[in-house]
Amino acid sequence: MSKHLISHLFQSVLTLWAAFTIAFVLLQALPGDAVLIKFLASDFGLTPEQITELQQTYGVNLPLWQKYFHELGAIFTGNLGFSVQAGLPVSQVIATNLPPTLLLASLGFTAAIVLALSVAFLSAFTCFSWLRQALHALPSLFVSVPVFWLGIVLIQIVSFQLGLIPVINPGHWEGLILPTIALAIPISAPIAQILIRNIEATLLLPHVAVARAKGASHVWVLWHHVARNAVLPTLTMAGLLFGELLAGAVVTETVFGLSGLGSLTQQAVNNQDTAVLKAIVIISAAIFITINLIVDLLYPILDPRLRVAQEARP
Template identity: 40%
Template sequence: MSATSTARSVRPPVARYIASRLGQALIVLWAAYTVSFIVLYALPSDPVALLAGGDASDITPEQLDALRVKYGLDRPLFVQYFVQLAGVLTGHLGVSISSGRPVTEVIGEAIPPTLQLAGFAFVIAVVFGGGLAVIATFVRGRSLSAFLLGLPPLGVAIPSFWFGLMLIQWFSFQVPIFPAMGDKSFAALVLPAITLALPTGAMIAQLLSKSLSTSLREPYIDTAWAKGGDRRRVHLRHALRNAALPAITITGLIVGQLLAGTVVTETVFSRPGIGRVTATAVQQQDIPVVQGVVLFAASAFVLANLAVDLVYPLLDPRIQLSAPSRRLRPGAADLTEATPVDDVSLESEEELETVR
C-alpha cells in the first residue's frame, strides 16, 4: 500500500459491538453492587447495630446475635457477598428492615410516580434548555446573547431545595395556583417538575449553546450560506442538526441527575417515589433498601447509556458498526468519517473539489 493511500479500518460486526456494550453494562452493574456492598457492610462498623436502629445499648448480646443470624451477618464477609450477589441475579434484593416487605416490592411501588415526575421534568428541561440555547445563539444583539448565555450557569448554581421552597412560597401561598404537596392531580406535578428540571435544563443549555457556537464556525456552514440558505434555515436545519448530537451523549448524565434530584424534590414536595424511599431508608438505616436503590439507579444509568450507544450510529451516519474494508483513491478523504451530518448536498465531483 502506497504512502498516499488510506485504508479504512475494519469495523467490528454489529453483533460484536452489541455484545461488547452489554458486557460493559454488566461490569458497571457488578461494580455498583460491589461498591455499595463494601460501603454498607464491609466498612469498620456494626451493621447489626445499624439494623437495630443505630443504638445497641438497650439490646442484649443474645438479641444482637439473633439479628446477625436472621440477616446472615454471622457468616464470613465473602460468603455474605456471594450469597447476596446470587440473590441479586435471581431478582431478590432482600427484605426491608423497617417494613419487613421485600425490597423489590418497595422499590417497584415507588418507580411509577418517580418516572412520571422525571419524565415531565425531562420534557421541560429539553424544551426550555434547548430553546434558550437556540435563541441565545440566534439573536443578533451581543448584550442580549451574553445575558441569555449567562442564565444556564445561574441555573446550575441555584440549590434545588431553595428553588423548590421559593416556588411553593410564590405559587402555592402568595398566589395559590398550584398545590404545595401531594400527587393526586397534574397541577401537583408542575412545581416539583420545574424544580427538578432547573439544573438539567441549565446543563442542556450550556452544552447545546457551546456546540451550536462551534458548529456555526464550521466550513459546511459557509457552504450552506453559499448555496443560498437563509439565516433561520442555516441555524436550525444545518447547525442545530449537528450541534444536537453531542447533547445526546450526556443522556446517561441527565438520567443520573434526574434520579439524584428526586431525593430532594420528592422530600420538599412530600411526593412518593424513589427519592422519598431513599431519604426514608437512609434516615432509618435500612441497608437492604439503600442497596436496592443504588442498584436501581445504576441500572437506569447503564440502560440509558446503552441505548445511546446503540442508537447513536443511527442518528450519525458517520459512525458505522460494520463496513467492508476498501481502499480509497489517492488523495481522497474519508467523507463518512469527516463530513458533518448535514443535507448540504454536493451534486458532483467537480463541486466537491471546489469546496475543498
C-alpha cells in the same frame, strides 16, 4: 454492530458489579443493623437470644465474604432481599416507590431538554446582542442553583405568596408542576451550554458558509445544517445527566413531600435498612447504564459516518 453491543453489555455488567461492591462495602461500615434498630428499642419484648436468632435468620451475623457472595448471587438472579423495617420483599417495596420517581425524572428530563433547546436556539435566532449575551449567561446561573433551594423558593413564591398551586393535597398532576420545574432548571444548564457552543461552532463550518452563499435563509440553515450536527454531541451529556437527574429527583421528593425513592431512601438510611439501600443503588445504576447504552446505540443511527466507521473495523 453485534460486537459493539456485546462489548457495551459486558461493560454494563461490570459497572453494575462495581456499584454493588461499593455500596456493600460502604453500608457494612455503618454501626448496628436494621434488626437491632427495629426490635431492640421497641415494644416487641424480645429477649437478646431471640434478637440474635432474628439476626441469624436475616443473615446479619454471617461473615463478610459469605454475605457478599450470597447477596451478589441473589442480586444477579433478581432477588433483592428482604426489608426488615417494612416486613416485605425489597422488590415489592421498590415496585411501589419507583414509578413516582421515574415519572418525576422523566418529566424533569423532558422539561430540561425543552428549556435547553429554547435557550440555545433562541440565542442563535435573535438579532439583539444584549439578548444573546443574556441567554448565554442563563446556563451559568441555572447550574449554580441547588435543587433543594430552588424547590423551597418555588414553594414560597408560587404556593404561599401567589397561591397558584396548593402545597397541601394538590392534584396528582398539579403537585408535579413545581417539582418538575425545580428538577429541570439545573439539569438544563449543561445541555444548553453544549448546545450553544455546538451551534456557534457549526455555523463556522464550510458547508454552512456555502449554503449561505447560495442564498439560504438563517432559519433554513439552522434547521437543515446546524440542528442535527449540534444536537448529536448533546446526546452524550443528556445520557450522563440522567444519573444526576435521579439523584435530584430524590432530593426534590424530600423537599416537596412526595412519595417515591426519595422518602424510601431517607427511611432506609434512618433505619439502616441496607437491603433497600443496596437495591436503590443497583436500580439507579441499571437505569443510568440503560439510558447511556441507548444513547450510544443511537449515535450510528443518527450519524452515518459513525456507522460506516464501525462497519469498516476488522
